[in-house]
Amino acid sequence: METRIHGLRTLAPLSFRRFAGAIADVWSVRGERNGGGFYIAPDPRIVIFLGDTSPPLALRTGADRTEHRGIQALYVPEGVPLWSRIEAGHEKTHLDFHLQSGGLRQRLAAANLRPDLSRPRLLGPCPTLTGLAQMAADEVRAPRRGDMLIDALFTATLAEIFAPPPQPAPPTGALAQERFAAVEGYLRANLTRHVPVAELARVAGLSESRFAYAFKQLRSETPQRWQARVRLEAARAMLEDPTRALADVAYATGFADQAHLSRAFRAAHGMPPSVWRRQVSGTNPGGTVQDNR
Incomplete structure (x- = not known):
C-alpha cells in the first residue's frame, strides 16, 4: 500500500x-x-x-x-x-x-x-x-x-453499495421476471434477517396485496413460503463447509437460532443438519449419530 x-x-x-x-x-x-x-x-x-x-x-x-x-x-x-x-x-x-x-x-x-x-x-x-x-x-x-454484528453491518453495507436499485414495476401490476430477479437479489442480500412481504413489495414497486397475488401467479407459492425455502437452501449450501458452525449458518440465513434451523431442516429433509452434513461429506462418525441441534 x-x-x-x-x-x-x-x-x-x-x-x-x-x-x-x-x-x-x-x-x-x-x-x-x-x-x-x-x-x-x-x-x-x-x-x-x-x-x-x-x-x-x-x-x-x-x-x-x-x-x-x-x-x-x-x-x-x-x-x-x-x-x-x-x-x-x-x-x-x-x-x-x-x-x-x-x-x-x-x-x-x-x-x-x-x-x-x-x-x-x-x-x-x-x-x-x-x-x-x-x-x-x-x-x-x-x-x-x-464478530456477528460487525459482519452483519458490513453485509448490509455491501448491499447498499452494490445491489441494483429497484426499477418501476410493469404498468399492469404483474410481477415480470426481471422484477422477480430484483426481489430475489434483495432477499439474498438480506438473508441475515426476515424480510417482511411489504418490504419485498416495495422492491417490486407494487402494493403488498398486489405483490402477494402477482407473486403466487408467477411462482405458484406464497412469498412467505418462497422466502423460507430460499433461506433453507442457502443454509444447506453453507452446511457443505464442514468447518462452519451450525450457529453461524443459522445466523447467516436469518434463523432465530441453531435450534430453529434444525427444526426447519428436519421438517424439510427428514434429518437434522448435523446428520445431513456427515452424509454429504462422506464421513463415518463411527457409532451413534449425535444430533447437534
Whole structure:
C-alpha cells in the first residue's frame, strides 16, 4: 500500500477491527484547505464519511481526470489510485473497510450479485448507508457483540453499495421476471434477517396485496413460503463447509437460532443438519449419530 498525505492532523487514535477476511478502521482528522493526499493499495477499499453531509473534498480515481464533489461513500478497487483535495478546512471521521478481493466476490456472489468490481463507485449522501456506517464505527471503537454484528453491518453495507436499485414495476401490476430477479437479489442480500412481504413489495414497486397475488401467479407459492425455502437452501449450501458452525449458518440465513434451523431442516429433509452434513461429506462418525441441534 502507498499513501501520501499533507494538511491532515489526527484528532484521535486510529481504531480498527479484524473480522471475516476484512479490516474495519475509524479515522478522525482535521483537514486544512488545499491539503489532501494520494492512496493506492493491492486490495479493494470502501470509505464512508460519517455525519449528515459530505465533506468539502474533491476526489478523483483511476484514469478519470474529473474531480467529483459531494461524495459520502466510495468503493476503490485494488490497484486503482485515489486522489483527494480539501477545499475547505473541516473535521471529519470516516469508516474504512479494507477487503480481500476473493472474499468480496464470494460474499456478493452468495447474494446473487456480480457487479463489475474493477470500476470505482462514488456515492452521494445516503442516510441508510451512513447510518449503517455509524453503527459499524461504534462497534469498531467499542466491541459489544463479537464478530456477528460487525459482519452483519458490513453485509448490509455491501448491499447498499452494490445491489441494483429497484426499477418501476410493469404498468399492469404483474410481477415480470426481471422484477422477480430484483426481489430475489434483495432477499439474498438480506438473508441475515426476515424480510417482511411489504418490504419485498416495495422492491417490486407494487402494493403488498398486489405483490402477494402477482407473486403466487408467477411462482405458484406464497412469498412467505418462497422466502423460507430460499433461506433453507442457502443454509444447506453453507452446511457443505464442514468447518462452519451450525450457529453461524443459522445466523447467516436469518434463523432465530441453531435450534430453529434444525427444526426447519428436519421438517424439510427428514434429518437434522448435523446428520445431513456427515452424509454429504462422506464421513463415518463411527457409532451413534449425535444430533447437534
